[in-house]
Amino acid sequence: MSASVLLVSDHVDGAVYVLDVPSGAVTGRLAGRHLSEHAGFLTLPGGRVACVDDRRGELLVLDPFGGELVELAVPVAVPAEHLACDPSGRRLAVTTGLGRSGEPWSDLLTVVDLATGEAARVRTRVGEPGVTVLGDGDPLVVLRHREPGALAVHRFADLLAARPGCPAVEPHAVLPLPDDGHGDAQDPASGRVFAATGAGVHTARRKDGGLVAEAVIPWESPARGWYLRLDTRRRALWSTLRGGAPDPLLWPDWTNRAWRHDLETGRTVLTDLGPGLVFRLALARDHTAFTRVHPDGDELLLLGSDDTLRRVPLPAMTGAPRRGGTPWEGVQRRAVAASPGDHRVAVTRGGHGEVHLVDARTGHEAARVRLDTPLRHGGHAVLLGRNDGADGDPLGR
Secondary structure, eight states, X not given: OOSEEEEEEETTTTEXXXXXXXXXXXXXXXXXOOBOTTTOOEEEGGGEEEEEETTTTEEEEEOTTSSSXXXXXXXXXXXXXXXXXXXXXXXXXXXXXXXXXXXXXXXXEEEEETTTOOEEEEEOOSSOOEEEEEOSSSOEEEEEETTTTEEEXXXXXXXXXXXXXXXBOOOSEEEEOOTTOOOEEEETXXXXXXXXXXXXXXXEEEETTEEEEOOOBOOSSSSEESOOEEEXXXXXXXXXXXXXXXXXXXXXXXXXXXXEEETTTOOEEEEEOOSSBOOOEEEOSSEEEEEEBOTXXXXXXXXXXXXXXXXXXXXXXXXXXXXXXXXXXXXXXXXXXXXXXXXXEEEEETTTTEEEEEETTTTEEEEEEEOSSOOGGGOEEEEEETTSSGGGSOBOO
């Protein structure tokens, strides 16, 4: 078995592929599995990964390095919005979101103990809450709510012990937050939780059974981030700052900057990425990878640890976002994946069923894989190593 594998999900057609890295050979496939693209993949210790099948309503634990790909399946409430675990990888929480609805409607939260197989569902608050599971031993489930904004704190043990029938639960501690929160991260080393808002990154640390607010980390830009990710390689927070007119029809003119905040020194570094649509990012051994979609041409952006930026052109997508339309509805997108233990980066080509494996050190394509489903909307992907340290970020991506 290779030191790294790539999992690619076609959440529309319902397939999950296992690819060898670096050859790109397909070594496994799950059919009839429609994974939640929004909840994403959650890396667990030992090269395993958790995800949610939105059609079957199951939390899956996948082991691409073992004998059987599906190690465990546990019923959970769907549609899955966010997925997180405690730093040990044992205790998981799944929140529910919009699904195909235009308005928030579900208040269900599921917690799962992977060691015992126990699970419980409770009702919290209607919305699209983000989630972190803070601390080992007696972890806290911290829900990030919007409108009104808050960090709501629950004890994991209390939720797991809830009676049948999805009872309503109240948080035993609440920390106010602006209404526009979007983006979550946790730093297990310090026991701190982070939430992205228009004002900056709100920080809180655990104290006993609650949270204590700390200083807000500024964006140092008129733009804001809608996504947070912990860098396990050097204990930093990453985001992409999107600026410009909020009208989605004007997306080709949106500005994009990579935002990196060092948690040890408090230093923030901004790097211009260019106009268009840039969102999620992936962390390779010595590079941070972004995709930029734009009517004038798409790119894979590779930001090195020395802050140099390499731009790699990507083949155009049929059905890509166009001028005069939005970048969200009925268009193709790209997913990007990397491992902190590998130099390679994977990029999907939505609608074409293609995956590009690129060596971040050179920008050269090492392999191009054609799958047997089209990867509409770009699909989703995760690149895994057995012991690459990625499980140090206990949030689904």
